[in-house]
Amino acid sequence: MRTPRPLPAAVSLVAVGAVVALAIWRPWQGSSAADAASAPAGISVSRSQCGQGLTDVKTGRQTLVVHNTGDAPAEVDLVELGSNKVYGEVEGLGPNTSAPMDVQLGAGRYAIRCLIEDTDAITGPSVTVTGSDQGGPAVVPVTKNDMLPLVKQYEAVVATGVAQLVVKTDKLRADVDGGNLVAARADWLPAHLAYNSLGAAYDAFGDFADKIDGSAGFHPLEKGLWHNASAASLKPIADQLAVDVHGLQADLPNEQVDPNDLGLRAHEIMENALQFELTGENDQGSGTSLNTALANLDGTAKVLAILDPVLKSRYPGLTDVQKWEGRVRVLLTAHKTTPVGQLDRTTREQLNGAVGELLESLAPVAAICDVRRTS
Template sequence: MRKLPALTAVAVLGLGLTACTTDPEPAAPGDTTGPIAVKATDTSCEVARGENAAGTVTFNITNSGAKVTEFYVYAAGDRVMGEVENIAPGLTRELRVELPAGTYETACKPGMIGKGIRGAFKATGSAAPLTADAKLAEASANYQRYIQSQTAALLPKTEEFVAAVKAGDVAKAKALFPIARTYWERIEPVAEIFGDLDPKIDGRAEVIEEGMAFTGFHRLEQDLWEKNDIGKSGPIADQLLVDVKEIVAKANAEKLSPLQLANGAKELLDEVASGKITGEEDRYSHTDLWDFAANVEGSKAAVQALRPTLEERAPELVAGLDAAFKTVDDTLAKHRDGDGWKLHTALSQADLKELTDVINALAEPISKIAAVISK
């Protein structure tokens, strides 16, 4: 998802508590297996080395610039192998990613926009995949079944939403908007893998800065709530449905690695901190809490898929995760409104602070999962 270059104080608070601020130890000369230091500035992306042994690769990204940045590892066709978003100035974030032998690109994205400052990267040799472990293989299979269950609802709900827009039924389209997006938000870790499909479906107006057309859910949201005119929205609605059908087909065929599950669980919480709590995500409809709940549910599904391995290797971490998820669920439940959620505009600063605090508390143990499963 494309985010605003600037974050509010609430969002920075939510991200800062889950990142370290010390520079990573550099790898020894000639080492092709140790952590790789990345120095990101507003104009450069210095990756300490451009080659690593195949298997689990660890990047420690330090933002030495003035802008919030992101770091990506891409395979051919801009297929996302791993990413870390919302790295605030002065902070260091870790990314663990599983890379089979092959050629890749690294990218820093100062301001979190554009194609990024890119460099070549190579994984060499061979390594047994993490799914050689039976429990981790089952985790990937279980999560794929979860994705299939969510896409089975995403497509018909998007079809209903598109039909309402094309029929000019504003009230029905507004009611269906957050429902369709619930299924989308739950599967974002896999949806974000496929190049420009994610911003086409879920990009906000800032994608224009990247040379893209403003389309998808949020363009229709703007038409419905801000412009109050969907008379010419039919082509945008049609394109949304085409793009959703493509993402559903690709997501159902995709087999995520265990590290992608772990990273995805954390990325979904970053989504909450940077967009949902701040009200930037659904800025026209203010239905952000629907997305908030869906992101948390998607994160929980990824963690649950990994649970057998976590219980075996780090039972104390599982206990902490269970408690933190319950706290988030209980806190969010205060803002129920019938079968849905209160509008973001109905929340007080105290409400937002409480939600920020419980997301921080959940993000801390989730950030440890990748290290546990890549042992």
């Protein structure tokens, strides 16, 4: 499992069909007064002039330009007053920096909210927009207070999962230490699936993630078990794997899941499954990649179940997520005992297509669940 990608500096919420999508731009950065003066004129962002210049706004699709005229980095939201919905946002806007904000607005009253370091949120002057065009997707902000109970709930689920992982890994180690490689081959998969169903917590595992399921741990053990390695050569690997799993369990109370990781991982878990399991790249001989992909899907389902209180009122596309999650589950369950390389072309296309649709429907979850300041 890989570490998360960095979030973009500038983001707006735009319509793509009926789904929220992320459009990303790089800000224009002025390194001198002359550069700043030549930047596009736009809406000011600062402690004293938040939202000045929000005047030429209409209904429909348009691009606004925000310019940080202050001396501190800022986040910028375009909000609908009353509903508090965010229609566009720019993150990490540095001093003397401009960025476009692509928005699609309906009739309503809007304002710029400036979120500047070491300063309470500032809401600029409002502007009333009239017209018949429909507004695009928007996000009701998710706050840290919304997410913290969900994080605690998820951490409890992970702790239970890690305890099960410990039991299964100890059994696998006992098989190898006892020289019973037939039993070890049977017990390797349940232990491996126990880890891969943990889902969004893996970034909180630190170095243990690579030790357990990277170039060490499960994968070299798998390679040896399915390529006639001796018990003596596999014993150090199995012993170290068990040590690392116990180390993870002992360290777990010291680790915290980042609230933003829950939404981000909902997409990334299955993205990893598509890249590494459905291609067979991670298979070291056991032919169990589709089992692992199914465990990844279980991990995604756990995340979505935890996030449901936040998502059900904010994401109309949740029904599509559920639809494609069910379709992927049916396909993986039907073919989980088949090595990826032995899948017929039709099945492979069905799997890739269904996972692709699931990923598309999961893509907005990270933006919706991103913790936002509102005060």
